[in-house]
Amino acid sequence: MNNPIIKLRGLSKHYKNKIAVDNLSLDISKGEIYGLLGPNGAGKTTTILMLLGLSEPTSGQAHVCGHDATRNPIAVKQKVGYLPDNLGFYGHMTALENLSFIGRLNGFSENDAETKAIELLDIVGLKYSMHQKTATFSRGMKQRLGLADVLIKKPEVIILDEPTLGIDPSGVKDFLAIIKKLNEEQQLTVLLSSHHLHHVQQICDRVGIFVDGKLLANGDxxxxxxxxxxxxxxxxxxxxxxxxxxxxxxxxxxxxxxxxxxxxxxxxxxxxxxxxxxxxxxxxxxxxxxxxxxxxxxxxxxxxxxxxxxxxxxxxxxxxxxxxxxxxxxxxxxxxxx
Amino acid sequence: MKNLKESLKRRFSENNGDNEVRSPLRVLLRKEVAEHIRSWRFIILLTLIVLTFIASMYSSLSNIKSVFVATDNSSTSFFYLKLLTLTDESIPAFHIFLSFLAPILGISLGFDAINSENNNGSLIRLMAQPLYRDNLILAKFLAPLLIVAILFFSLTFLIVGYAMWISGIPIEWQEITRILAFNGMTVLYVGFWLSVAVLLSIRFRQPATSALTAIGIWLFFTVFFQVVVNIAIKAFIPDPNYLSADKIAYYNEVILNILRLSPSQLYVDASTTLLMPMVRSLGPVSMEQMAGAIPSSISLRNSLMLIWPQLSGLIAFTLLLFATSYALFMRREIRS
Structure with missing residues (x-):
């Protein structure tokens, strides 16, 4: 805990008539799998958006990998992979094209992006459907592609927002196994938000319970x-x-x-x-x-x-x-x- | 030795043009252009524009002979400019056609720029990548403009080349520059409508809403604006029978200036002046002003001076709208 990779200090987000996140302070250290639990509308996604600099906090600070997420979001986004809860791919592009497009956006050359994309598609088990258009993909396949999408930039931290939503049980098992493996092999820090308690319990080192913008409990x-x-x-x-x-x-x-x-x-x-x-x-x-x-x-x-x-x-x-x-x-x- | 070979290989393969790292804007532009030219929407628009172009060219090519038989005695005939502007009254000239087709082009290429990405969840995926937001909005604006520019330049040069081939008349420099300037003007006009559409696509979450609003604005300016201005003017202006010629000219000027609030009027003014070197004034001209004028064409520079207010007006409108969409988008919280 001496050198947290995600450091939140007094983070608050107020909307017009609602306090979405209220004075949140949290440390997550490197190599940890942290589960953010809470009912719908508890402010989990808002917190994640603030971590990525996609939303401006009303007060407080969010530091990720040593960068201020509000002031320097680009540096944060280079090191953080984010899997949103309902992510969309360009349906008219194939899985490989979608993935290498993101790779190129992250500064890879065309060849590198493609090699890396093929490698990752193999890891997430989509090797045989990489030339399929993503419009034909099932929810579970999309979620796997999303994971590959997150990993292509070689992140230090990955943030998964409701990653197990709408996947069948065996899919969930595989998905969680991949995350656990990545965490062990590459010392990836994982922040996972969910309300599927069993999934969280299976892999998380620590959890935080988040209700109405407040962190009520935090620990293993x-x-x-x-x-x-x-x-x-x-x-x-x-x-x-x-x-x-x-x-x-x-x-x-x-x-x-x-x-x-x-x-x-x-x-x-x-x-x-x-x-x-x-x-x-x-x-x-x-x-x-x-x-x-x-x-x-x-x-x-x-x-x-x-x-x-x-x-x-x-x-x-x-x-x-x-x-x-x-x-x-x-x-x-x-x-x-x- | 083997190591040396390997490292040389690597060095050389790195120098391949293929391997260079691209800036996010170029990657986005490439994706946008590819997406547009593969879409049905673009194919339909392309067909529409090409058909219009062919129709107006057909009518002008079949009439151009009669014009040159009864030719005026000006030193230059501007065959190619006439080709682009001549009509036989059955269908309007190409640049008039464009004054209402270009908005459709701009609107349909931009009305779902941001909101459709937002709705299918790919916007947040893009925003989680290390790129600035302005890269995205610039790509959304520049990619359609690039396509439109290529489309118009190639269309006009194709017809010029074709006419050159069948007629053998040499083209003049002034014609080339005027055609280039006209194309630039058209692209700018499309750019104006594109910025309207992009702004609406940021403002409204549903693509249908933004498309309808954009079409509403377009209809207002092409159809209702003139009607409304005419009705309003009639109510305000005294009976022309009791007015001096000076006053009539003055009121005409006022009406024209009000009409020029409409971007399509600006475009028609500008493109007419650019394509017809004989046009030397855009307002009413009195007999005193005409007295002593030599009936000849004016240079491109003078034409540009004449339409400078129109040009800067359109540029200003476009920039203003783009800046608004920029400000809106930069401050927007993106969530899926």
């Missing part, structure tokens, strides 16, 4: 879940046969067990929070006592839960300036109250 997934749910303990979910009387009885019994911190009853489900991993112990205890145990689940917090938690609170709260503070407070409050 384990530390995020810790930060959000404020629980050090392990959670075991027990599902019992329908018997409301019994569950309350069980709760009272189990609270005396060593290690059990808290029990939350939810209909016929019991959520047991304990200081260490004692799922097996709890199960044998419950069975011994003769309660009808139907199911047991050890709960871990993934990105889904993290994201939903933020998003749920976001929905519950009405818009206000101190949103992020209150979201966190409320989350903690409710969890503690159980």
């Amino acid at each position: 997934i384990p530390s995020l879940s810790k930060q959000l749910f404020n629980k050090n303990g392990y959670v075991t979910v027990l599902r019992l046969q329908k018997n409301a009387q019994g569950t309350i009885q069980l709760k009272n019994d189990m609270e005396s067990l060593p290690g059990v911190q808290e029990i939350i009853i939810n209909d016929c489900e019991l959520e047991v929070i304990s200081a260490y991993d004692q799922t097996a112990e709890i199960v044998s205890y419950v069975v011994q006592k003769g309660y009808g145990l139907v199911g047991v689940q050890q709960k871990t917090y993934g990105l889904d839960e993290i994201y939903l938690e933020y998003f749920k609170n976001e929905k519950n709260l009405n818009v206000s300036n101190e949103k992020s503070k209150r979201v966190l407070k409320k989350t903690f409050f409710r969890k503690q109250r159980g």
Whole structure:
């Protein structure tokens, strides 16, 4: 983290009646895959546009590869590849022509651009359709071509805006594998915006949750879940046969067990929070006592839960300036109250 | 030794003309020109222009004999200029035709310059490349202009060459320069309409809206402007029967000047003067002014002096519109 390749300081973008990005500060270091998560309209794309100098920030600074993105966008664009969420190719040109055109725009000579384009088309798996017009390409093929398009300038950073949108599952898998490979082989820094949590979880080193222009959370997934749910303990979910009387009885019994911190009853489900991993112990205890145990689940917090938690609170709260503070407070409050 | 050979090879292959690094503007221009000349739109426009040209040339070639039989006694006959301007009243002369075809050409080559790129998502892809925005807008403006210039220059020189071949009359320098100047004027006029179209393509997100607006502006200037001016003038000007000749001349001048707010009027004035060396004034001329004038042609320099206001007016209009589109585009936030 000493020498971040993307450095945002107090970046804000205000539109006439909306604050799209609000005082965003973020560091992304070289060789990292960073996932920017957030609902639609959270300001992810606006942030990316400001990173590329395509949109002027109202205040604050964005430095990419050591250049100020607002003052010196050309230098930034030489080193940053950007894949927009719905990118268009010239439909009447072939994939190869489209790609070598971009190559030439980046200062390659005609021959170099073409050689490089063919090489990249091979990498992204479009070798056999490079002489096809791009108008005939499917969404997945376009997305691969877009990746080649981004890579042709030999970027240091690639920014992908919703790269997995509208591609079939196997396509997504391939696509993410290519990105991961590039990241490992060439030390590419990747900034990825998405709301497909599974995809992000698969490849990102760190994620940031971005809601209504604010970065609510930032870090790797384990530390995020810790930060959000404020629980050090392990959670075991027990599902019992329908018997409301019994569950309350069980709760009272189990609270005396060593290690059990808290029990939350939810209909016929019991959520047991304990200081260490004692799922097996709890199960044998419950069975011994003769309660009808139907199911047991050890709960871990993934990105889904993290994201939903933020998003749920976001929905519950009405818009206000101190949103992020209150979201966190409320989350903690409710969890503690159980 | 092998290494030396290799490095020499590399050195020489680098010196190939093929391998030079191009500036973004040239790359963009090349793409734009290629895109235009392969499009159906351009083929249709080309057909339209060529057909018009052939029709007017046919009518002038079949009438030119009668003109030269009853020839005037001026020292120079300007066969080739007559070829371009002569008509038999059944269809208008080529340069009059152009005064309403050139706008169509300019509009149709530019009305979707920026917005169609924006709509299909390729604009943001271009903008993510290391090039300045003005390169793009310049390419959008220069590429059609380049095509149009080549089109008109080759058309006129083709007909001049053809006429030279069938008639054997030598061409004069003044004719060559006048034809060149006329072509330059036409390209400038197309450039004016192109800048209107490019401006609208930046302003409006839908190509259809910008095309309709451009056609609306064009219709206004070619059809309604004269009508509106005539109606307005009739309401303001006193009955000519009670006016002195001086006053009538003055009012005529006023009407003409108002009509000259329309770019097509400017173009017609300028191209007529350039193609007809006998034209020595664009306004009404009184008998006193005509007295003592020798009925001869004037030099190209004098013709240019005569149309200088028209020329600078058109250039100013074009630059103003281009500057506006430039300012709009530079400040625009581009998102897909």
